[in-house]
Amino acid sequence: MDLDYSPEEIAFREQVAAWIAANAPRADERRELEAWRAWQKRLHAARFLGAGWPAEYGGAKLSPMQQAIFNEELARAGAPGPINAMALWWVGPAIIRYGTEAQKKRFLQPILTADEIWATGYSEPGSGSDMAAAKCRAVRDGDFYVVSGQKVWTTLAHISDWYFILVRTSTEGPKWAGLSLLLIDMKSPGVEVRPIRQITGDSEFNEVFLHDVRVPAENLLGAEGQGWEIVSSALVNERSGIAGSVRFDQGFDRIVASSRLRGHASDPLWRQRLADLAIKARVTKSFQLRSMSDSIHGRINPHMSAAMKLFTTELTQRFSETGIDLLGAYATLWEGSAHVPDDGRCAYQYLYDRSMTIAGGTSEVQRNIVAQRVLGLPRK
Ligand SMILES: Cc1cc2nc3c(=O)[nH]c(=O)nc-3n(C[C@H](O)[C@H](O)[C@H](O)COP(=O)(O)OP(=O)(O)OC[C@H]3O[C@@H](n4cnc5c(N)ncnc54)[C@H](O)[C@@H]3O)c2cc1C
Numbered sequence: 227m228d229l230d231y232s233p234e235e236i237a238f239r240e241q242v243a244a245w246i247a248a249n250a251p252r253a254d255e256r257r258e259l260e261a262w263r264a265w266q267k268r269l270h271a272a273r274f275l276g277a278g279w280p281a282e283y284g285g286a287k288l289s290p291m292q293q294a295i296f297n298e299e300l301a302r303a304g305a306p307g308p309i310n311a312m313a314l315w316w317v318g319p320a321i322i323r324y325g326t327e328a329q330k331k332r333f334l335q336p337i338l339t340a341d342e343i344w345a346t347g348y349s350e351p352g353s354g355s356d357m358a359a360a361k362c363r364a365v366r367d368g369d370f371y372v373v374s375g376q377k378v379w380t381t382l383a384h385i386s387d388w389y390f391i392l393v394r395t396s397t398e399g400p401k402w403a404g405l406s407l408l409l410i411d412m413k414s415p416g417v418e419v420r421p422i423r424q425i426t427g428d429s430e431f432n433e434v435f436l437h438d439v440r441v442p443a444e445n446l447l448g449a450e451g452q453g454w455e456i457v458s459s460a461l462v463n464e465r466s467g468i469a470g471s472v473r474f475d476q477g478f479d480r481i482v483a484s485s486r487l488r489g490h491a492s493d494p495l496w497r498q499r500l501a502d503l504a505i506k507a508r509v510t511k512s513f514q515l516r517s518m519s520d521s522i523h524g525r526i527n528p529h530m531s532a533a534m535k536l537f538t539t540e541l542t543q544r545f546s547e548t549g550i551d552l553l554g555a556y557a558t559l560w561e562g563s564a565h566v567p568d569d570g571r572c573a574y575q576y577l578y579d580r581s582m583t584i585a586g587g588t589s590e591v592q593r594n595i596v597a598q599r600v601l602g603l604p605r606k
Pocket residue numbers: 345346347348349350351353354355356378379380381382431581582584585586587588589590591594
């Protein structure tokens with residue numbers, strides 16, 4: 227693979243950087259729902275979203291390299307990603323792969339425009355890593371499924387319009403074989419959403435209770451019993467999405483600035499620790515280029531996403547721990563304090579990054595996948 231950028235790619239990068247500078251939401255707007263939604267609409271109108279999606283449903287004609295350049299420029303500018311990232315990474319691709327023509331026409335365009343935001347419901351109080359044990363029941367009743375049960379840790383359920391949910395349609399045979407995937411309108415009677423307060427103070431995820439929710443049978447994605455297959459391929463996209471969205475460039479600049487501020491820049495032990503982070507950050511970039519090269523050349527290696535997710539999310543924690551160690555007691559100060567470098571970002575990031583080795587499957591689960599599927603070690 228040629229790692230140099232072509233003149234066209236350099237021109238594309240300049241064009242993207244200029245576009246982002248002119249269009250990104252202001253820092254004070256970034257946590258507002260409508261500003262974030264409007265930002266995604268602008269990204270879609272400029273044809274930056276849905277790379278690889280069929281053109282008739284609004285997909286963009288970006289090459290994998292252009293997509294990577296776009297993501298890098300977004301990160302470099304500190305601009306937010308699209309609000310509907312989960313739907314762009316795995317719900318839309320699942321509908322493209324398993325959906326009926328009517329489902330594609332109904333759901334894909336509003337995902338791209340963020341007119342409809344999606345949440346994903348796999349985890350339940352008794353089934354997280356062991357997702358195949360999901361108990362949330364969907365019983366067929368004429369042209370409807372009647373869904374009852376509970377999901378937990380559903381990111382963005384409180385602002386979502388639709389729910390991509392794993393349900394049990396059968397208790398016969400192996401547990402994974404009785405699972406199906408439904409698309410549920412969150413406004414349906416019987417859907418109850420309760421936000422969960424996180425350690426950062428935010429409430430990004432929720433408990434969702436389903437009390438005899440009637441769902442039209444036409445909202446079954448794929449066939450009855452195909453839920454495990456659909457979710458397995460969606461999880462590959464989720465892990466690649468998480469791994470691909472992590473960018474260390476700005477984080478590293480902040481750590482170097484903190485080490486100068488604290489007078490550690492010429493301390494050999496600190497220099498070694500920072501060099502180690504810089505090397506690992508460079509490794510993640512090579513991972514991402516390798517994965518892009520695989521997709522350009524049609525080489526499918528679904529389990530690489532587990533290795534990439536494991537490596538990048540563990541590294542985010544090493545970054546925030548280093549930031550905390552560098553700032554010492556100052557690191558405990560929160561946003562808005564006059565005495566804290568980096569406006570309290572370090573403390574927030576440290577708390578937030580704990581979640582990244584859990585979301586999308588824990589690090590232990592990723593290690594199991596790498597051991598069995600990549601290294602071919604026996605299952606114990
Ligand atoms: C920020 C965030 C966002 C999330 N968003 C969503 C969402 O939108 N939708 C959704 O459905 N879920 C979501 N989740 C839930 C997430 O998928 C689960 O938390 C995760 O899969 C782990 O499940 P669990 O919490 O039930 O832990 P458990 O599965 O109970 O695991 C507990 C501990 O046991 C370990 N363990 C479990 N099984 C094994 C094994 N076989 N081998 C070795 N160790 C094992 C785990 O690694 C963990 O340390 C989110 C989680 C986070 C943190």
